[in-house]
Amino acid sequence: MEQVNRMVLFRRFFPQLDMFISKVLPKVLGVAAISLLLWSGCDRARETGRQGGAGATLHYFTWSDYVSPELIREFEQAQGAHVVVDTFSSNEELLAKLQGGASGYDVTVPSDFMVSIMAAQGMLAELDPAALPNLSGLEPHLQHPAFDPSHRYAVPYLWGTVGIGYDSAVVSPPPDSWDVLWEIRYRGRISMLNDQREVFGAVLRSLGRSMNTTDPALIEEAKRKLIAQKPLVKTYASEHYDQLLASGDVVLAQGWGGPVARAMRERPSIRYVVPKEGGTIWADCLVVLNSSPNKALAMRFVNFLIDARVAARTSERLLFASANREARAWIRQDILENPAVYPPAELIPRMEWMGDVGNAMRIYDRAWTELKMQ
Amino acid sequence: MKMNGAGVWLRGISGAVMAFLYLPILVLTVFSFNDSRLSAVWQGFSWHWYGVLWHDAALLAAAANSLLVGVLSTSLVVLLGLPAAMGLERLRGKGVRVVETIFLLPLILPEVMMGVALLLFFVMVRWPLSLATVVIGHAAFNLPVVVVLVRARLQKLDPRLEEAARDLGASAWETFYRITWPLIRPAVLGAALLAFTISLDDFIVTFFVAGPGSTTLPLRVYSMIKSGLSPEINALSSLLVLLSMGLVGLSLVLQRR
Amino acid sequence: MLAPGLLWTALFCLLPILVVLAVSFATRGTYGGVLWEFSLENYRDLLHPLYGRILGQSVLLAAMTTGLCLVMGFPLAYYIARLPPRRQALWLVLIMIPFWTNFLVRTYAWIFILRTEGLLNTLLLQLHLIQAPLDLLYSNEAVLLGLVYGYLPFMVLPLYAAIERIDPALIEAAWDLYADRWSLFRLVLVPLTKPGIIAGCVLVFIPSLGAFLTPDLLGGARSMMVGNLIQHEYLVARDWPLGSALSLVMMLIVTGSIVWYLRAQAPRDGERGAG
Numbered sequence: 079m080e081q082v083n084r085m086v087l088f089r090r091f092f093p094q095l096d097m098f099i100s101k102v103l104p105k106v107l108g109v110a111a112i113s114l115l116l117w118s119g120c121d122r123a124r125e126t127g128r129q130g131g132a133g134a135t136l137h138y139f140t141w142s143d144y145v146s147p148e149l150i151r152e153f154e155q156a157q158g159a160h161v162v163v164d165t166f167s168s169n170e171e172l173l174a175k176l177q178g179g180a181s182g183y184d185v186t187v188p189s190d191f192m193v194s195i196m197a198a199q200g201m202l203a204e205l206d207p208a209a210l211p212n213l214s215g216l217e218p219h220l221q222h223p224a225f226d227p228s229h230r231y232a233v234p235y236l237w238g239t240v241g242i243g244y245d246s247a248v249v250s251p252p253p254d255s256w257d258v259l260w261e262i263r264y265r266g267r268i269s270m271l272n273d274q275r276e277v278f279g280a281v282l283r284s285l286g287r288s289m290n291t292t293d294p295a296l297i298e299e300a301k302r303k304l305i306a307q308k309p310l311v312k313t314y315a316s317e318h319y320d321q322l323l324a325s326g327d328v329v330l331a332q333g334w335g336g337p338v339a340r341a342m343r344e345r346p347s348i349r350y351v352v353p354k355e356g357g358t359i360w361a362d363c364l365v366v367l368n369s370s371p372n373k374a375l376a377m378r379f380v381n382f383l384i385d386a387r388v389a390a391r392t393s394e395r396l397l398f399a400s401a402n403r404e405a406r407a408w409i410r411q412d413i414l415e416n417p418a419v420y421p422p423a424e425l426i427p428r429m430e431w432m433g434d435v436g437n438a439m440r441i442y443d444r445a446w447t448e449l450k451m452q
Numbered sequence: 453m454k455m456n457g458a459g460v461w462l463r464g465i466s467g468a469v470m471a472f473l474y475l476p477i478l479v480l481t482v483f484s485f486n487d488s489r490l491s492a493v494w495q496g497f498s499w500h501w502y503g504v505l506w507h508d509a510a511l512l513a514a515a516a517n518s519l520l521v522g523v524l525s526t527s528l529v530v531l532l533g534l535p536a537a538m539g540l541e542r543l544r545g546k547g548v549r550v551v552e553t554i555f556l557l558p559l560i561l562p563e564v565m566m567g568v569a570l571l572l573f574f575v576m577v578r579w580p581l582s583l584a585t586v587v588i589g590h591a592a593f594n595l596p597v598v599v600v601l602v603r604a605r606l607q608k609l610d611p612r613l614e615e616a617a618r619d620l621g622a623s624a625w626e627t628f629y630r631i632t633w634p635l636i637r638p639a640v641l642g643a644a645l646l647a648f649t650i651s652l653d654d655f656i657v658t659f660f661v662a663g664p665g666s667t668t669l670p671l672r673v674y675s676m677i678k679s680g681l682s683p684e685i686n687a688l689s690s691l692l693v694l695l696s697m698g699l700v701g702l703s704l705v706l707q708r709r
Numbered sequence: 710m711l712a713p714g715l716l717w718t719a720l721f722c723l724l725p726i727l728v729v730l731a732v733s734f735a736t737r738g739t740y741g742g743v744l745w746e747f748s749l750e751n752y753r754d755l756l757h758p759l760y761g762r763i764l765g766q767s768v769l770l771a772a773m774t775t776g777l778c779l780v781m782g783f784p785l786a787y788y789i790a791r792l793p794p795r796r797q798a799l800w801l802v803l804i805m806i807p808f809w810t811n812f813l814v815r816t817y818a819w820i821f822i823l824r825t826e827g828l829l830n831t832l833l834l835q836l837h838l839i840q841a842p843l844d845l846l847y848s849n850e851a852v853l854l855g856l857v858y859g860y861l862p863f864m865v866l867p868l869y870a871a872i873e874r875i876d877p878a879l880i881e882a883a884w885d886l887y888a889d890r891w892s893l894f895r896l897v898l899v900p901l902t903k904p905g906i907i908a909g910c911v912l913v914f915i916p917s918l919g920a921f922l923t924p925d926l927l928g929g930a931r932s933m934m935v936g937n938l939i940q941h942e943y944l945v946a947r948d949w950p951l952g953s954a955l956s957l958v959m960m961l962i963v964t965g966s967i968v969w970y971l972r973a974q975a976p977r978d979g980e981r982g983a984g
Contacts, residue, residue: 137664142675147509162665163510165675170945175663177742177947181580182664195740266844272930274945313847313929318680327825436739443946448759450933451766466788469781470800473807473861476818479828483821493831536714543711554715558722562919562963564936565956568943569725572953576728592721595714653811656921660943673813677820677926686821689814696809700802 134372135160136379139175139186141362142167142317145383146395153382159375167317168273176201181369184376187362191432193232194225196365202231203366209377212384215404219426220361232363233380234401236392239359239421239429240276241352243319243338245329245345256284256353259330260303265310269322269331272314274446275432276358277304280332283355289430292438301445305452323348334360335418339397342418350418352425359421359429361401393419477693484686501687508684514672517583521658521668522651525590530644532591533598538632540599541606556600558593566593567660574661581663589661590654594647601646605639606632649699726960733953743949751954760938760955767934768962770849771917774856778864778913779906781857786868786905787898791877801869808862816926819855820846823927847929855923860916864909871905872898911970915963935959 138145142165150161164183166172169192176183176196188196196202207213213233220234244253249264259268259280270277279289281300291297312328320337322328324344331338335350342348364383366376382388389400390408397413399420400406406414413419421429435442487498505511536555543551558566570589574581609632617627655670662671676685733751736744754760789800807815822828823845830842845851875898883897899906921936933941935955942952 135665139664142679162513164662164664164667167675167678168945170947173740174944174947175581177575182582199740308931311931312844313931315929317678321680325824325826439739439946440737440948443942443948444757444759447763447933447938447941450931451759451762462784462788465781465784469785469861470803472781472858473804476815476822476858477807477810480814480818480821483828532714532717535710539711539714551711551715554718554723557718557726560964560967561722561726562915562936562956562959564919564921564939565726565729565960566722568939568952568956569729570721571943572728572732572949573721573725588721592718595718599714649809655813670811670813673811673817674922677813677817685817689811689817692811692814693806696811697806700805700809 133158133160134375135162136185136372136375137161137183138163138379139172139183140165141187144187144396146392149383149388149391153379156382157375157378161379176367181367182371183367184370184372185364185366185379187235187364188232189432190223190225190361190363191434193363193365195434197226197231201368203368203370203373203376204230205233205366205380206377209374210381210384212381212386212402215386215402217399217401217403220401223361224431226363232365233384234361235364235384235389236396236398237359237361237401238335238398238419239352239425240271240279240332240334240357241338241350241418243323243331243333243341243348243350243418245323245326245347246349247347248329252349253330253351254354256280256355256357259332260307260310262310264330266312267327267329268307268311269319269328269333270307270311270314271319271332272316274442275435276332277314277449278442278445279358279430279432283353283357283430286355289358290433290435292435292441294438294441297438297441297445301449304449308449308452334398335421336396336398339413339416339418342416350416352417352421352429354428356428356430358432359426360432362398480686481690481693484683484690486683486686489683501683504684505687505691510667511669511672511676511688514667514669517666518652518669521583521586521590521666522648524587525594525651526644526648528587528591529594529598529647530640533595533643534602534640536595537599537602537606538628540603556596559596559600561593563593563656567657570657571660581661581666583663583666585661585663586658586666586668589657590651593654593657594650597647597650598640598643601643602636602639605636609635645699645702649696729953729956732950733957735950737948737950740947742947748950751950754951755954755958763933763938764935764958764962766932767918767936770853770856770934771914771920773853774860774917775864775910775914777853777857778861779910782861782864782868782909786865787872789865789869790872790875801866804862804865808866812859812922815859816855816922819851819858819927823851846927847931849928849932851927852920852924852932852934855927856917856920859923860913863912863916867905867908867912868902869905871902871908875901907970911966915966918963919959 136159138150138161140163144165145163150163153159154161166175169189172186172188173192173195176186177199193202207229210233213229216234217237220237222228223234226232242253242256242258244258246252248267249258258264259270270280275289278297278300281303282289282291282296285296285300285303287296313322315322319328319331319333320341323331323338323341326345338348338350342350364380366373366380370376383392384402386402386404387408389402389405392398393400393405393409394413397416397419400409417425483494484501485497485499486494487500488495540548540552540555561569567589570585570592571581573579574585579585613631613635614627617631618624622630653670654668655674658666658668658671659674662668673685673688676682676688732743734747734749736746736748736750738744789797789804792800820827824830825842825844825846827846829845830839833839834842879901880893880897883893918934919936920934921940924930924932924934924937930937939952939956939959942948942955946952
């Protein structure tokens with residue numbers, strides 16, 4: 079629509095441009111034609127490059143800010159390949175983009191439950207264990223994950239929990255339950271994830287239920303509880319709640335451990351807790367797409383990312399735990415001991431993996447929309 | 453106008469509204485020179501964030517993508533739109549309105565609808581999303597801009613000029629090149645400039661149809677804003693404001709000459 | 710000569726809309742995607758009061774945006790139209806600049822100002838006007854502010870064009886007839902600038918109705934407008950059929966207001982032809 083406005087107004091206020099600019103157009107068109115040629119040329123070069131190893135292009139589709147430019151450069155130099163990074167902001171967006179026919183990506187990073195959906199849709203290429211020597215040292219609980227027990231399609235990469243980040247200078251006593259997010263005295267200083275499954279998951283756990291329920295009555299009950307909470311919620315944010323915590327905008331945030339740990343650096347009074355009712359455990363996994371034109375290079379890239387030292391650098395930067403147990407040797411002690419990054423082992427049995435809810439998705443969806451409309 | 457009480461009021465209100473339009477942009481620019489990460493308190497002058505901007509490879513790649521998409525889609529709409537406008541101008545009879553409506557269709561679609569429709573279409577015909585689909589999308593919503601603007605100019609032309617040229621033995625191509633083109637050139641360029649700006653600015657359609665390697669500047673800026681505030685965004689914003697001033701300035705200077 | 714352009718539009722605009730139409734009658738696949746089983750379920754779902762409310766709220770917010778833009782834009786447009794020509798040009802350029810500036814940038818500026826540790830709160834705290842920072846961002850008011858800010862130039866320019874066309878002598882005469890400003894405004898200015906008012910309102914109303922970025926960024930995702938809902942259905946809920954039905958309904962509303970706009974414009978063109 080914007081173009082209508084602009085056009086209508088432009089027509090009225092900029093009826094004509096001078097002759098001078100008219101000398102520019104032929105040049106612009108010339109440049110365009112040349113770049114069009116070059117572009118298609120490059121495309122073809124890329125196609126041929128894909129046949130061989132060196133000079134090939136690898137498309138890595140990942141979460142915003144999930145890979146450091148340095149690592150990309152190192153891989154490029156080691157392999158003589160070119161890596162193009164594009165980003166998504168949710169598992170659903172990733173799936174929609176791939177279903178939307180965005181073939182051409184080689185490697186991507188879905189979370190656990192999305193791995194099973196994508197595998198069921200035939201989107202994932204089978205991994206070649208011989209090409210992935212670094213796969214050997216996985217954390218015990220990730221060795222046979224339910225979503226892909228034999229690592230046929232997915233290599234666990236980073237993992238963690240969903241809990242509550244809070245400012246211990248304001249929130250006292252230290253919370254141990256999801257119920258703290260319903261306390262009226264923190265009105266306007268609470269942020270929740272902008273993710274329907276996580277938000278419903280937290281409520282369902284606080285009700286003592288599974289976060290993967292497909293029972294409409296339970297979802298309805300959860301929805302009512304969330305509607306009651308909404309006046310207390312400042313924002314539903316999946317991305318910048320670390321800044322909200324660090325700046326004091328919010329004092330309680332439902333969130334992934336990593337960003338909460340990042341907030342601790344800027345505001346030392348920030349703490350992280352996984353409520354006693356339990357919460358989500360998640361693992362983002364590296365997968366090679368079936369439509370990848372260069373699977374061999376893709377596997378080498380996956381193997382590079384899960385190398386203990388490379389993975390340790392990623393963990394130190396993002397403050398998410400590495401799935402590679404051997405990476406622990408290279409990670410600073412204070413990070414290993416931070417419960418926001420490395421959940422204590424005794425906690426893991428209390429956690430729940432998010433599963434696919436099939437057609438109940440529409441019920442969640444309707445409930446979520448209703449919540450947003452209050 | 454009488455300079456009475458009303459005049460003073462009017463001036464006050466107008467000044468206030470203008471301040472409302474400019475203060476946010478101004479503030480943004482000033483704080484892009486702020487030497488601090490916690491950006492709302494002034495800590496001294498610094499070019500630091502512009503340096504950060506210059507070394508942000510992802511951002512530069514996105515800017516390059518935006519320029520490429522802008523240039524390609526603009527060239528495409530000019531090449532398609534110019535003949536279409538001339539064809540529409542010559543068309544007679546009942547079909548005109550139908551053809552006209554089809555051409556104007558992209559203009560009356562809400563942006564979200566356009567994005568969604570293109571995404572579904574590409575999925576259904578199994579056309580992989582890529583930089584090419586972004587170019588196609590931009591060319592689709594910009595085509596009517598060129599058609600309408602060029603046609604408005606064509607309507608003001610004296611048809612006898614072309615007839616005279618033809619009578620004097622000029623070929624169709626010669627007539628166009630020597631008579632019509634010089635007359636409509638400013639309109640074509642104006643339309644191209646506008647289409648280019650709209651393409652650079654587009655977020656929603658691009659958001660839906662972008663594929664591997666086609667992150668454009670607005671997509672990148674959106675994800676930067678989403679992942680939290682950084683003075684780097686202030687610096688980038690100031691540059692974009694400067695760019696828009698340049699564009700307005702350019703079109704005005706050219707108009708004056 | 711028409712063929713390439715026509716083919717282009719037919720292929721990349723008309724056909725996609727038909728695809729949307731077709732999908733809106735299909736069934737949702739469990740993992741997104743589309744099952745080609747005819748169903749009216751998506752439209753029946755739209756009858757759920759929830760969607761009516763979202764639509765209603767979006768229309769309300771868009772209408773309030775339009776109203777505020779009109780109230781702020783009219784005096785400004787009137788003022789500019791009565792300036793000497795050289796200064797008129799300057800003011801118009803000043804209005805054009807935000808209008809050419811990236812929408813994201815303009816929205817970001819307000820986040821920078823309004824957030825808890827933002828400029829406004831910092832300033833107010835330093836001046837000791839408030840004791841604790843105010844909650845300004847992430848509210849419907851912030852969304853309204855962002856929309857007004859974003860679309861105000863679309864209102865001012867057509868209003869200016871309409872007011873500028875009025876003969877100043879007419880206003881002088883009106884001053885003599887009706888002594889007070891309100892009558893002048895109501896009986897002279899409004900009728901004479903009606904086409905400009907309508908144009909401005911349509912140009913502001915339509916994009917605010919479909920707004921996606923402003924509620925997302927300034928509203929803190931606490932509420933949804935139609936644009937967000939459609940995006941949500943496509944990219945989050947993966948319910949393409951429902952999203953398609955929704956976008957078709959929104960398209961109908963927009964097309965309706967454009968038809969109304971064209972109707973309202975038509976008589977003016979007639980007058981011009983006669984005069």
